[in-house]
Amino acid sequence: MMTANEHTLKFFGEELQQLKAEVARMGGLVEAQVADSIRAVAMRDVGLAQLVVGRDQKLDQLQIDIEKKAIRMIALRQPVAQDLRRTVAAMKLSWNLERTGDQAKNIAKRALVIADAEPLTPLTRSVERMGKLVLARLKDALDAYTNLDLDQAMGVWQKDQEVDEHYNSLFRELLTYMMSDPRTISACAQLLFVAKNLERIGDHATNVAEMLYYEVTGEEIVGDRPRWNGGEGADVDRGFA
Amino acid sequence: MPLFQSPSPVFPAPSSARSPARGWLQRLYDDLTGVLGRSPERVVDAAPIAPAVEAATLQEAALEALPDPLLLVEATEPNDLTGRRITFANAAARELLRIPASGALLVSAIRHPEVLEVIDESLFGAIASETPYEPRSAQERVWRVRAAPLPGQGRSADGEVTRRALVHFSDETDARRAERMRVDFLANASHELRTPLASLSGFIETLRGHAKDDPQARDQFLRIMTTQAERMSRLIDDLMSLSRIELNEHIPPSGACDLTLTVLDVADTLRPMTAEKGVKFDLKLPKRGEALIAGDRDQITQVVQNLIDNAVKYSPSGTTVAVEIVTGLTSEGATAYASNAQAMAAAGGGRLSLLTPDRAAPDAYVLVRVADQGAGMLREHLPRLSERFYRVEGQKSGASTGTGLGLAIVKHIVNRHRGGMLVESAPGLGSTFAVYFPTPARSG
Ligand SMILES: Nc1ncnc2c1ncn2[C@@H]1O[C@H](COP(=O)(O)OP(=O)(O)O)[C@@H](O)[C@H]1O
Ligand SMILES: [Mg+2]
Numbered sequence: 001m002m003t004a005n006e007h008t009l010k011f012f013g014e015e016l017q018q019l020k021a022e023v024a025r026m027g028g029l030v031e032a033q034v035a036d037s038i039r040a041v042a043m044r045d046v047g048l049a050q051l052v053v054g055r056d057q058k059l060d061q062l063q064i065d066i067e068k069k070a071i072r073m074i075a076l077r078q079p080v081a082q083d084l085r086r087t088v089a090a091m092k093l094s095w096n097l098e099r100t101g102d103q104a105k106n107i108a109k110r111a112l113v114i115a116d117a118e119p120l121t122p123l124t125r126s127v128e129r130m131g132k133l134v135l136a137r138l139k140d141a142l143d144a145y146t147n148l149d150l151d152q153a154m155g156v157w158q159k160d161q162e163v164d165e166h167y168n169s170l171f172r173e174l175l176t177y178m179m180s181d182p183r184t185i186s187a188c189a190q191l192l193f194v195a196k197n198l199e200r201i202g203d204h205a206t207n208v209a210e211m212l213y214y215e216v217t218g219e220e221i222v223g224d225r226p227r228w229n230g231g232e233g234a235d236v237d238r239g240f241a
Numbered sequence: 242m243p244l245f246q247s248p249s250p251v252f253p254a255p256s257s258a259r260s261p262a263r264g265w266l267q268r269l270y271d272d273l274t275g276v277l278g279r280s281p282e283r284v285v286d287a288a289p290i291a292p293a294v295e296a297a298t299l300q301e302a303a304l305e306a307l308p309d310p311l312l313l314v315e316a317t318e319p320n321d322l323t324g325r326r327i328t329f330a331n332a333a334a335r336e337l338l339r340i341p342a343s344g345a346l347l348v349s350a351i352r353h354p355e356v357l358e359v360i361d362e363s364l365f366g367a368i369a370s371e372t373p374y375e376p377r378s379a380q381e382r383v384w385r386v387r388a389a390p391l392p393g394q395g396r397s398a399d400g401e402v403t404r405r406a407l408v409h410f411s412d413e414t415d416a417r418r419a420e421r422m423r424v425d426f427l428a429n430a431s432h433e434l435r436t437p438l439a440s441l442s443g444f445i446e447t448l449r450g451h452a453k454d455d456p457q458a459r460d461q462f463l464r465i466m467t468t469q470a471e472r473m474s475r476l477i478d479d480l481m482s483l484s485r486i487e488l489n490e491h492i493p494p495s496g497a498c499d500l501t502l503t504v505l506d507v508a509d510t511l512r513p514m515t516a517e518k519g520v521k522f523d524l525k526l527p528k529r530g531e532a533l534i535a536g537d538r539d540q541i542t543q544v545v546q547n548l549i550d551n552a553v554k555y556s557p558s559g560t561t562v563a564v565e566i567v568t569g570l571t572s573e574g575a576t577a578y579a580s581n582a583q584a585m586a587a588a589g590g591g592r593l594s595l596l597t598p599d600r601a602a603p604d605a606y607v608l609v610r611v612a613d614q615g616a617g618m619l620r621e622h623l624p625r626l627s628e629r630f631y632r633v634e635g636q637k638s639g640a641s642t643g644t645g646l647g648l649a650i651v652k653h654i655v656n657r658h659r660g661g662m663l664v665e666s667a668p669g670l671g672s673t674f675a676v677y678f679p680t681p682a683r684s685g
Contacts, residue, residue: 014323021322021348035377099667121428130382139377146349147339 005148012077019069020146023097026062027142030097030104033059034138034201037107041194042124043077044115052108056101061099067091082218089215093145093208100138100204103197108198110190126173127191127198130166134202137163141208150216157221158208161204170195193194258419267418286441301329310334310384310410313391314347315403316364322348328405337410356386363388363406374410384410400614429630433476433644437469444469470644479646482543483629486653494658497681498541500532500566500607507545508564511553511562517523519558525565532607535681540654545609547647552613554643555672557634560614567608572598572661575606575677581665590667591620594650595627598661598679606660608677618666626664627652651676 033052040049073079079087114124126211137156144152171192178188213221283309304311310333317324325347330340338350349356355372362368371388376382391405444462452458508522527531534541552562567578582592618626618633625631630645654664655676666672 017323017346018321021346024348024352025322025354025357028348028357029354031352031377032354035375119428121425121432135377142352143339146346146352155611 004106009221012073012079014085015069016083016086016090019066019073019087022062022066022069023090023093024142024146026059026094027145029059029062029136030101031142033101033104034107034131034135037104037111037126038061038135038198040108040111041114041131041191042128044110044111046115046117049108049111049115050234053105056105058100059101063094066094070094072184080167082215085215085218089211090212094213096204096207100201103201103204103206107194107197113193114187114190118184119189120177120184120187120191122175123191125175126170127194130163130170130195130198133166134163134198134205137202137205138208141205141212143167145212148212148216150213153209153212153223157206157213160202160206162197167195177227209212304329305331307331308333309412310337312350313410314360314364314388314406314408316406317403318576319365326358334410348371359386360388360408360411363408364404371429373413382412382414385413386410401609421473426629428597430476430480433630433660437473437476439472441466441469450549464617471611472644475642476646478646479644479650483646483650483653486540486650486657490653490657492657494535494537494540496535496537497537498534498538499529500534500541500545500609500678501526501529502544503538503542504549504564504566504609507542507549510546511549514550515553515562516643518553518556520553521561523561523563525563527566527568532568534607534658534678535683536658536678537654538658541678544651544654544676547651548611548676549608551647551674552611552615552672556613556615563612565612567610569606570606570608570677572600572606572677575608575661576663577674578608578675579610579673581670581673585667586620588617588667588670590617590621590670591623592663592665593623593650594661594663595624596655596660596662598659603679605680605683606677607680608675610673610675612671612673614671615670617668617670619668623664625667627662 033055037052038047039045040052070087073087074084137159140152141150141156144156174192175189178185190215210221213219311329311331312327312334313329315326315328323346327340327345327347327350328343330338330342330345330350334340335342338345340350346356347360351360351374353376356374359372362370369387369388371385371387374384374386376384386408387454388406388408388579391407402515444466448459448462483660499656504524504526508524538640549562549564570578576594580592585591616636622633629647629649631648632643632645652662655678658678660676660678662677663675664672665675
C-alpha cells in the first residue's frame with residue numbers, strides 16, 4: 001500500500017512529465033516555425049511565409065495552456081526544491097519559446113517583402129547559413145532539455161559567440177553589397193532585419209540552456225555569457241531594435 | 242524482451258490494400274522475411290521447440306540489423322503525451338535519435354510536428370501515411386518518415402489499452418541535394434550572364450549620350466564591349482555544351498579516339514596563347530595509334546583543351562606546362578601515378594580524386610596528365626573545382642576569361658566515358674590534373 005504522501009508524489013511526477021512533454025512539443029512547433037521562416041526567405045516562398053504568420057496563434061495558445069497548468073500545479077501541490085524549479089522552468093521555457101516564435105513570425109513577414117524584391121542569391125545563402133546555425137543551437141538546447149543533458153546545455157551556452165560572429169560578418173557583407181550597388185539597399189536592409197531576428201533566436205536558445213542548468217542544479221551558470229561585444233555592428237544594430 | 246506480447250504472429254504479414262502507403266510496409270516485410278530466409282509460418286513448422294521465442298529473436302535481430310532507422314511506438318489515448326513511448330528502436334534509430342533501445346518518450350525523441358502527426362494518424366486513425374523530416378542538425382539530412390498502424394491491441398502494465406505503430410525512416414538527402422543544385426545553377430547562370438549584359442547596356446547608353454562625338458572614347462568603349470560580348474558567348478557556349486553532355490551522359494560513347502593526336506591538335510590551337518604568355522610545352526606522348534581509347538573525339542578534345550587551357554591560363558610567363566600520356570595502367574595504377582601527395586599536403590595542398598570510375602571488367606586505362614608550374618591551390622579548393630561556376634578567388638591570371646564551367650564539363654565527359662579524374666596541387670608547387678579513360682577491349 002502506498003501512503004497518501006507517496007500517492008501525491010507519484011501523481012506530481014506524472015503531471016510534471018506531462019508538462020515537460022507539452023513544452024517539448026511546443027519546442028518542436030517553434031523549431032518548425034523557425035525552419036519554415038528561413039526557408040520562406042531562402043526560397044522566396046510567399047505561401048509558406050503566410051502559413052508561418054498564421055500558425056503563430058497556436059503557439060500563443062499553447063504557451064497560455066502550459067502557464068495555466070504550471071500555476072495550478074504550484075498552487076495545488078505546492079512543490080518544493082527541484083520539483084518547484086522544474087515546474088517554474090517549464091513555464092519560463094514556454095515564455096521563451098513563445099518569443100522565439102514571434103521572431104519566426106517576424107522573419108516570415110520580412111520574407112513577404114523580400115519575395116517582392118530582386119533576388120540577392122549569394123546574400124540570401126549567407127542568411128540561410130546563419131539560420132541553419134541558429135536552428136542547430138535551438139535544437140541542441142531543446143535536446144538538452146528533453147534529455148536533461150547538462151553537458152549539451154553548457155555547449156549551447158558556451159557557443160553563444162558563434163552566432164554573434166556570424167551576425168557580424170553577415171553585417172559587413174551586407175554593407176559592402178549595399179555600398180557597391182545602392183539599388184539593393186532596401187532588399188539588403190530586409191535581410192539585415194532577418195539576421196537580427198535570427199540573432200535574437202540564438203539568444204533565446206542560450207536562455208533555454210541557462211534555464212535547464214538552473215532546473216537541474218538550482219544554480220545560475222557562473223561567469224559572463226561569452227558573447228561578442230563591440231565592433232561596428234553593435235552600434236548600428238541598436239537602430240534596428 | 243519480445244517486441245509484441247500478443248499471441249498474434251510476431252511480425253504479421255500486412256494485409257494488402259489497406260491504404261496506398263501500404264506498399265513500403267509490404268516491401269519491408271518482404272525484406273525481413275528475405276533476411277530470415279523463410280516466412281514466420283515456416284519457422285513455426287520447422288522448429289517445433291519453442292517456435293514463438295525463436296521467431297521473435299530472429300525477427301528482432303533482423304529489425305535491429307536493418308540499415309534504416311525503425312521504431313515501434315505504443316500509445317494509450319490521444320491526449321496523453323507521456324503515454325506515447327518507443328518500445329523498440331533499432332540500432333540505426335538509436336543513433337539518429339540518440340535514444341535507448343526501449344522506453345524513451347516519443348516527444349523527447351522527436352519533436353517535429355508533422356512527424357508526430359503522422360505517427361498519431363497511425364496510432365489513433367489506423368491510417369498509414371508519410372512526411373519528410375529534417376532533424377535540423379549540423380549535417381544536413383533529409384528523411385522520409387512513414388508510419389503504419391500495427392494490428393493487435395494489447396494492454397499495458399496498468400491495464401490500459403495500447404495502440405501500436407511502426408515508424409520507418411528512409412534517407413532522401415541525395416535527392417534533395419540534387420534538386421537544390423539545379424535551383425542554384427539557374428540562379429548562378431542568370432547572374433553570370435547579367436553582369437556582362439549590364440555593362441554592355443551601360444556602354445551603349447554612354448555611346449548614345451556624351452561619348453557620341455568623342456572618337457577616342459568610342460574606340461575604347463567598343464573594345465570593352467567586344468570583350469564583354471565574347472564573354473557572354475563563351476558562357477553560352479559552355480552552358481550549351483554542358484547541357485548537351487548531361488543529356489546523353491548515360492549513353493556510352495561510340496567511336497575511337499587517339500589521345501596522342503588529340504593532344505597534338507590541342508597544343509597546336511593553343512600555340513598563339515602560349516607564345517603570347519611566354520609558356521612552353523613539354524610533351525611526352527606515345528606513338529600514334531598506341532594511346533587509343535573508346536570515345537567521342539570531339540568530347541575528348543574538349544577535355545584535353547580545357548585542362549591544357551587552364552594550365553596555360555593559370556601559369557606565369559617563363560614556366561613550362563608538361564603534358565604526358567601513360568598507357569596500360571590499372572585503375573589503381575592510374576590513381577597512384579606519379580603521386581606527389583605528401584609534398585603537396587605538407588605545403589597546404591593535396592591530392593584528390595574528383596571522379597572514380599566504377600570497376601570495369603578489363604581494368605586497363607590510358608592516362609593524360611597536365612602539370613603546370615603555376616601558383617597552385619590550397620587543399621580546401623580541390624573538392625569544389627568541378628562544381629559549376631566555382632572559381633578560386635584571388636588568382637592573378639585567368640580571372641577575366643574564365644567561366645568556371647570548364648572543369649564541370651570535363652568531369653561530365655569523363656564520367657560518360659567511364660573514366661576518372663584527379664587533381665594534385667599546392668600553393669607554390671603548381672597544379673597537376675589527370676584524366677584516365679578505359680582502353681577498348683581488344684577484339685576486332
Ligand atoms: N591549372 C590550374 N591552376 C590553378 N588554378 C586552376 C587550374 N585549373 C583550374 N583552376 C581553378 O579552378 C577554377 C575552375 O576551373 P574551370 O572550371 O576550368 O573554370 P575557368 O573557366 O575559370 O577556367 C578556375 O577558375 C581556377 O580558379
Ligand atoms: Mg577553364
